Structure formats: C-alpha cells, structure tokens
Ligand code: ADP
C-alpha cells in the first residue's frame with residue numbers, strides 16, 4: 001500500500017492523495033506480457049502494476065464521480081490519515097502517457113498561466129486519453145484491426161475440405177498463411193461475408209495490432225530542389241550552424257522562400273534520423289503545405305489539426321512519440337507532441353493569432369515552443385513576413401538571432417502597394433469606379449483578382465427605413481448580420497439565428513434596408529458587374545466542412561474562378577500564382593480603434609493580403625480603398641513596408657510603456673449582472689494596489705461588452721518586470737479564490753493578452 005498524488009482536471013489548484021495497492025511481483029508480470037509481443041495490445045493487466053506509475057493515468061473516485069487523473073508523485077507522506085483516503089479504482093496505462101518532461105512543462109505552465117495543474121496536464125494529452133475508457137483495454141496506443149490465421153487452425157487438417165466450395169475464402173486463407181494483414185487492405189478485395197464465413201469456421205481471427213509504421217529513415221530521399229539565393233543560403237547556413245537551444249526569427253517578405261529555407265534546414269536533421277515539428281496557423285494547414293514536404297523527402301508527414309477525430313489524433317501523437325514519424329505538421333495544440341528524437345521546432349507565420357488559445361487555458365503556442373526547445377535543447381525557428389512585435393523586439397534585443405530575407409525568391413517581384421482615395425467617389429457595391437476599371441484590365445488579360453472585405457454574410461445590419469430600428473441580438477446587444485443565402489439573421493458573437501423578418505419589429509413597416517456590405521453581397525455584386533467571369537467566395541461559411549478549403553484553393557489555382565471574394569482566410573500564406581491584383585475594402589475603422597494592437601494587426605493583414613499578388617512571373621499590385629489616404633500608418637506601410645512600420649511601432653510602444661516593453665496580465669470577469677462583474681474587478685484592483693511595481697488599469701468593458709446574456713469586463717495589470725508581475729499575480733490569485741464573490745462571477749487570468 002502506498003499513497004500517490006494525482007492531478008485531476010478540476011478547477012482547483014491542488015493535487016489529490018489516493019491509496020494504491022502495489023505488490024512487488026505484479027510489475028514483472030506485466031513486463032513479461034510486454035516482452036512476449038510488444039505489438040499486441042493485451043487487455044486485462046490487473047490493477048497491481050508498479051511500472052513507472054508517474055505519468056500514468058488512473059481512474060479515481062472524485063466526489064460522486066469517477067475521474068481520470070494523472071499520477072504526479074508516488075510514495076508520498078500524506079497529510080491525511082491513510083484510512084481516510086480513497087483508493088485508486090484502476091490504472092489505465094501500461095506505460096506513462098506523460099513523460100517527466102511533459103510533467104515539468106505542465107508544472108511550468110501551471111505557474112506561468114496561473115492555471116490548475118490538473119487542467120493543464122489534461123490539455124497536454126490528446127483528447128482520446130482524457131476520457132474514461134470503458135472496457136479493459138488500457139494501453140495508451142492506437143491500434144489497427146488485422147486478420148490472421150486462428151491459432152488453432154493449423155490443427156485443422158480438413159481446411160481444404162472446409163474451403164473447397166469457395167474460391168474467395170480459399171484465397172483469403174492462403175493470403176493470411178503468409179502472415180497477418182490489415183483489415184483495411186483485406187476489405188478492398190474480400191467482402192465482409194467472406195471474412196465472416198472464415199471467422200465462423202474458426203479458421204481466422206481478428207486482432208488489434210499496434211501499427212508499426214514503415215521506417216521513415218530508410219525511405220528518406222531528397223527530390224530536386226531549387227538552388228537557394230544568396231539570402232536563403234545565408235539563412236540556411238546560419239541555422240544549420242546552431243547547435244542546441246537557439247531561437248531564430250526569419251523575417252522574410254511574402255514569397256521570399258521561407259518554406260524553401262525550412263525544407264533545406266531540416267534536410268540534414270532528417271538525414272540524421274532527427275524529427276521535426278512544424279507549427280502552422282489553423283487555416284494554413286492545407287494539403288498543398290503538407291504536399292511540399294512529402295514531395296521533397298518522400299516520407300509520410302503526420303498532420304494534427306481540428307478536422308481529425310480523436311483516434312486519428314492519438315495515432316499521430318503516438319507515432320511522433322515512438323519516433324516513427326520524421327515530420328509532424330500541426331496547428332496550435334500540436335506543440336504538445338512529444339518526439340523520440342527531436343531535432344527542431346519551426347513556427348511558421350509566428351504572428352498568427354490562432355497560436356493563442358483564447359479560452360480555458362490561455363496559452364500561446366509560440367511561448368510554449370520557446371520553453372520546449374529549451375527543454376529539449378534544440379533550435380527553434382520562428383518565421384513570418386509580418387513578425388509579431390513581441391518576436392521582433394526579442395530579435396532586435398538580440399535574444400533571438402535575426403535572419404532577414406528582404407527580397408522575393410526566384411523571378412517574382414514584390415507587388416506595388418497603392419492607396420485609392422475614395423472621398424466623394426462614385427461607388428458600386430462598396431467598390432470605387434476607378435477600382436472596377438483596374439479589375440477589368442486584369443481580368444481581360446486573363447489574370448485573377450482578389451477582393452477582401454472583413455465581413456462575412458450579406459450585410460452587417462438590417463435597418464428600418466421608417467423608424468431607424470436595427471435588429472439586434474438581445475443576448476449580445478449587437479446588430480444581427482443578414483445572411484441572404486441562408487435566408488436568416490445571425491449573431492456573429494453567440495451564433496444565434498433568427499428568421500429574416502418581413503416587417504420592422506418596432507413600427508411594422510416593411511421597408512427594411514440592409515446596411516453595409518459583406519462577402520455575400522460583394523460576390524453577388526461582382527457577378528452582375530462582371531458577368532463574363534466566375535466568382536468564388538472564401539469565408540468561414542463557405543469553407544466549413546472537411547476538405548472544403550483545400551477544394552476551393554485547388555479550384556482557384558486551376559483557374560476555375562477569376563474573381564476571389566473573401567475574408568482574412570484569403571490572407572493566410574496561400575500561393576496564388578495567377579493573382580495579379582488584390583483589392584482591399586473597408587479597413588478604415590481599424591485606424592481609429594482603441595486597441596493598441598490594432599495598427600499592428602492592420603499592417604499584418606494588409607501586408608499578408610498584398611503578399612498574395614504577383615507571386616510568380618506576373619507582376620502584381622495591391623490597391624487599398626480608403627477615406628484616409630493621408631493617415632500616417634497607411635503612408636508608412638505603403639511607402640516603407642512592414643518592417644519599417646514595425647520598428648516604428650515598437651518605438652511608439654516604448655514611449656507609451658506598452659508591451660512588449662512592459663508586461664501585462666488581464667483579469668476578465670463575466671456575469672449576467674453588470675455590477676457584479678465590475679464589483680469583482682474593483683476588488684481585484686484593490687488587491688493589486690499593494691504591489692508597488694504594478695500598474696492597475698481599469699476596469700474596462702471588454703471589446704465585446706455583452707455576449708450570450710453576460711456582461712464582460714476586464715482589468716489590466718502591467719509591470720516592467722515579468723517576474724514581479726508573475727509573483728504579484730500568484731499572490732493575488734490565491735486571495736481572489738478565497739473571496740466569496742469569486743464564486744459569483746466567471747473569471748479568468750490571461751497572461752500576455754492579445755485581445756481585449
Ligand atoms: P514563403 O514561404 O516565404 O511564402 P515560398 O518558400 O513558398 O515562400 O517560396 C515562394 C515561391 O518561390 C515558391 O513558388 C517557391 O517554389 C519559389 N522559390 C523559393 N525559393 C526559390 C529559389 N531559391 N529559386 C527559385 N524559386 C524559389
């Protein structure tokens with residue numbers, strides 16, 4: 001009997017003590033099982049295993065429920081009487097699913113993000129392992145069904161007789177005589193009826209086998225590659241010289257050949273049998289991206305993204321962990337994949353906001369990447385055409401190595417960037433006459449044109465012409481967006497849907513007008529203005545569903561469409577060789593935002609969008625429609641480019657003592673009662689006033705002030721010292737959790753917030 005400490009995914013910071021029964025002999029029994037056939041998953045290993053309990057999952061009673069927890073410490077002296085402790089119900093793993101390194105990472109994240117350790121550790125594991133598994137199969141590995149000869153079938157001398165009347169059954173039997181086969185392969189040639197018949201005759205059986213994937217190291221080949229240009233060559237040699245932990249920021253303009261640099265820097269690592277983890281933004285993980293890596297190296301690339309089911313995820317996670325994948329490409333949470341032979345971590349488009357998790361545990365995958373690379377003592381490469389000011393600051397401060405790719409690769413030239421003054425101009429569907437003419441010229445020349453607008457749906461509001469009433473979502477106090485194709489009104493905050501009204505809810509008149517322009521309306525408008533060309537809409541409505549975005553991107557590159565209308569999704573790293581004109585509409589409001597990050601975000605958006613133009617032999621240009629052509633931000637960006645803008649923006653942040661020069665945490669609170677939400681934050685503010693080196697700002701209403709019936713407010717705490725802020729927050733967090741009002745509001749701590 002011993003006492004262990006278990007981390008359980010509940011909103012409480014502590015570990016929980018349990019009793020566990022562990023006779024010494026049991027451990028060896030299990031390793032025998034493992035050694036006899038490591039490929040077979042054996043069920044029913046008994047509850048009395050004592051092999052590497054730390055990092056294994058256990059099923060434990062927790063209040064009235066049963067919970068899956070992770071063993072963090074063993075042989076502990078409990079503060080409680082052993083007789084009062086509850087016993088572990090079941091050990092769920094035959095080997096730890098959480099390595100010592102992941103436990104250390106989890107502990108660090110728990111401290112850094114002020115988040116309960118149980119919830120943190122749960123985040124580190126693939127979803128399939130977080131659930132309570134039913135039945136007795138407890139190995140934390142994904143399996144594949146195989147068919148093999150029944151162990152007793154050799155004894156059946158009359159096999160030939162049994163199979164005489166079915167050629168197909170005979171064929172399958174003979175095939176399995178050569179060795180077991182995956183069921184998926186069998187299915188292509190033999191019907192389920194044949195499999196069933198043989199199974200019933202007890203000649204064959206189904207077994208679950210842990211797939212032992214082909215050895216990627218022997219398959220590795222390097223297919224033809226372009227000769228790097230001078231800047232790329234310098235980048236490649238700098239990175240290849242790095243040994244051990246070293247963070248490098250590649251600041252390379254759009255189309256400068258960053259991906260080509262990634263391909264060439266990982267080549268020697270792969271050749272040495274080392275694995276590489278590549279993080280990409282949510283929407284950037286397309287078959288094109290993966291295809292480039294597979295084609296270059298001739299090996300299968302493991303991918304991790306939101307379209308996988310839990311089993312598929314688990315399989316990739318497992319294969320990375322046991323070393324049977326050379327390259328893993330994934331979105332945010334793939335930063336938690338373990339590698340057997342880690343060689344490098346790459347974060348592509350490192351500025352992308354999808355790397356920050358916005359709910360629950362508000363971690364930033366880029367920050368985790370830095371921690372992990374350090375922990376694994378491997379290089380970390382961050383790449384972007386529009387680096388975050390955080391990373392740029394670190395590079396300029398010489399904390400990161402700074403690698404510049406200022407020119408486009410190959411024969412492509414940078415697109416010209418221009419502003420179109422639309423003050424007083426005649427407009428159609430939100431597009432100025434002069435712009436339509438530019439579009440016509442490009443389309444007539446056989447090129448593609450991309451039009452960006454930052455709103456999906458038909459129009460952002462529905463307005464009564466008689467009384468001015470605007471249809472609002474009552475739960476969010478927010479105008480409802482008109483969706484004509486779905487024939488409804490949608491709240492983009494809470495996803496509430498309502499039928500499109502025929503008359504005004506206030507005055508009953510039926511003269512309802514839409515207000516503003518969204519992607520749907522823009523597409524319809526362009527179809528009437530350019531009837532000879534086909535248009536496509538790329539926004540979250542049209543790319544929803546597995547494979548939709550890839551299909552659209554493929555069709556665009558096959559030139560099925562000439563006019564592309566879309567939102568941010570169009571800006572994400574795509575390679576459109578025939579797009580020669582990018583048109584940007586309606587971004588002026590971002591010039592007047594209260595968010596200090598708005599200029600950075602706008603500059604990133606404009607630069608990334610314009611980077612879709614002229615990526616091949618054709619010359620490209622970007623035109624931005626604006627009522628404020630003289631605005632200094634636009635002038636600087638257009639005339640001097642992002643890198644100049646970013647350095648200036650960093651200086652401005654310095655003068656204003658804003659991040660990344662100072663550090664922030666944000667305490668958010670939500671309640672159905674506005675006063676409660678603010679009252680809680682006022683108490684927080686009071687708590688923080690004792691910390692002399694921290695500034696307290698707020699409470700303020702959140703940018704989205706009301707959502708789903710709850711009022712949202714926030715408080716910012718800022719300090720020049722990250723460490724000081726961390727310690728102050730830790731103390732305040734403890735005090736806050738003990739205040740009764742903290743149980744009356746929903747609240748959370750967001751370290752280094754990027755959104756308000
Ligand atoms: P980025 O990742 O910076 O957007 P890519 O690596 O996708 O850039 O390169 C942009 C285009 O230029 C691609 O079509 C790529 O094949 C091509 N390219 C990259 N490097 C070279 C090179 N050294 N010589 C010729 N073409 C190149």
Ligand code: ZN
Nearest residue numbers: 473476491494
């Ligand atoms: Zn709503």
